[in-house]
Amino acid sequence: MSDHLRIATALGASGWHPGAAGLDRAFALATWRELIGTAEGAGIDFVTIEDSFVRRDAGHLDALLIASAVAPSTSRIGLVPTVTTAHTEPFHVATGLQTLDHASRGRGGWRVQIGDARAEAPLFGRRDPDALPLGDLLDEAGDVIEVARLLWDSWQDDAVIRDVETGRYFDRDRIHGAHFNGRFFGVEGASIVPRPPQGQLPVTVLAHAAPVYELAARHADVVYVTPSDDGSAAALLGEVRDAEHRVRRTGESLRVYADLLVLLGDSAASARDELARLDEAAGAPLASDALVVATTADDLVNRIAAWHALGYAGFRLRPARLPEDLVRIGRDVLPLLDAAGLHGAGDETGTLRTRLGLPEAPNRYTDSQKKEAVA
Amino acid sequence: MSEKRRIHLAAHIPGVNNTTIWSAPDAGSQIDFESFEHFSANAEKGLFDYLFLAEGLRLREHKGRLHDLDVAGRPSTLAILSAIAGITDHIGLVGTLSSTFNEPFELAKQLASLDHLSGGRAGWNVVTSSDAFHGANFRRGGYLDFAERYERAAEFVSVAKELWNAGVDAPVSHHGKHFDVEGDFPVPVSPQRHPVVVQAGDSADGRSFAAQHAEVIFSRHSEFDAARAFYDDVKGRLGQWGREEDSLKILPASTFVLGDTAADAAEKARETALAQVSPQTAIAFVEQIWGKDLSAYDPDGPLPDIEPATDVTVTRGRVRHENPAAVAKAWREKADAEKLSIRDLVIALSGRHSFIGTASQIADEIDRAVQERATDGFVIVGATNPHGLDDFVAEVIPELQERGSYRTSYDEGATLRENLDLPPLVPGSTSLVRTPVGAAQ
């Protein structure tokens, strides 16, 4: 695996500073094409797209559908929509993401989120908001991921045979029902969608506490954490590795990404002034789970390099203003990283898994057949 | 001279059933995006009102095992339509989505998003399939009583419309038998405000649901007399809901076989039917009615002499026949009278094509059916994926244009509702009523 670091950016209908102006025409496909096209052109590895059922600010569109709509006009960047688990149908979640992977020819990923489950409950009216303890919601999210992974494997890659002699389009022994029956829901059948190009879409989780590190360690490929300084950057890495031990993770270790909320200026002073101006517009200083970095591109690159040396596989940058900070990340930050040999400008083709340095995903059923054959 | 009625055509994305021939030399993938790229570019070239995508939420089974004789594998409806929105500019995008295995808040959010991303081209074919077989893939599981399916669908559609009308401007509060929805909607009012609502059920309940809530019906009655009877029946129901004839478009599913001459077309029709009804498919088709394993019977021989099982369903995941004994009896009579083998009978029953002929003959038939008010148009179903409509677009569409009843270009910036020449929605309303009926409403 290359030790190049990876750069993601987190997009929503507005920048991450509440005082920043919302995107112009945030509901038009052209706007999203341009934003994500800018990120792709700059060599950013993937974008995550925010979503929720609860309305934020002036509203927003469904993230999976934004990613799907942008898929055909992009060709390299990974598309990682937020899809929540508490009030959605696991079957639709899995097959929707699987379809994104087909439409993007292997560039789909998933940012799993429980969502604001309690606030969202009245929008659905089928779960009591007071009976949704966090532990259950996390367990349920784990089950949703497990079912999605079962469904993504449910068709073996060679299931379609088109055998005129016997009249069979597919080999039914190469398609497998999920047969999942959990505490929160069940899914019986196979996916209606053939196996996605990546086999398994990369699964990513934002985590701030031990139970969520464990969820990520059990089920995810990438975890985003939110260090507040150099000390906590080192400590959080340790916490993630501890969680991996506790859940006895096997195979590839989690790729740990640090989230940073980024406001860039030509000088550190101008960035700080702009931050103060936005704070004033918002009526309060910016409060964020992620470290707020209002500085120059050089400064940001120094921090990224230092944390990468600690063991961070990548960084998810949340632009304070859209599109300004996204444009600056692309124009100023990526070239510096590339020049420093920290970020691979070259290897930008292929699937999102390849970009993330994840190995090919074997199909669990193909494997078990092989084992049986050997035994 | 009175103007001709405009023909409305939709392009059916090749479905998961034996109409789609997988053994053809040019048969492509059911799922690779390339197939959707070709299919939608061709449909947009043919100036169709919309693309239509069916839905099946579980792989079909036959005799307790996956049904492996037909094409299988399909995309998830909303994600693929959104991706297609990214490669098209004018054509409508109509997806089939169940009102049983979805919740109104989420589906309303997704459809409003699709309407934004496509610039007002979204449509929703509301289906009510609700058996336990499909339910086993979903949280609600189980089964919804037959009578309750359309009740839930109607409440589902009206909650969705409340949410679409509210946009981000006002909270919605709905408390009904099937749904409790309380809070703010995250998506602003979309270009069409409500995606076009399509309906595809055939029962009396289905028809009244359509008369009240739908703007398009996808029907299965394509043959002229049956189409006209259906047209009269459903359009006759509109008055009681204060709606006018043209506020609901009826588009039956239609297949076609195109030839250079009538004789050439007839020969191709036979070849097409043979490819659609393989020997194994013929047996499986009869097993559906007989309710038992008939694999020992010769597809080129006569129908089984044994009686069908009553009350046995061997096929799951498709609409089933209600009375097997009566169906078997009718089939026997037909096979005896016409001296048909099993396979020939199945071809005669299921492999019938709506239109067979030269481009000019097919155009005449389509035009006549629309001008004589047997229908408002058709949903055209090709026999292969993704090239099944290539010839239709190249040859039949120009003929229709010559007859003056088919568009020669899209109207710039038109929404799906405008493509369909449907009346605009009444602002703020959740119903399609334009002229209040009877006393004060």
Ligand SMILES: Cc1cc2nc3c(=O)[nH]c(=O)nc-3n(C[C@H](O)[C@H](O)[C@H](O)COP(=O)(O)O)c2cc1C
């Ligand atoms: C032409 C046509 C197409 C249909 N397509 C679908 C489909 O794609 N998916 C589905 O679940 N049901 C489909 N249906 C089923 C209907 O929507 C409906 O649920 C079913 O016919 C039972 O309703 P009914 O009793 O009113 O006919 C279709 C029905 C017709 C007539």
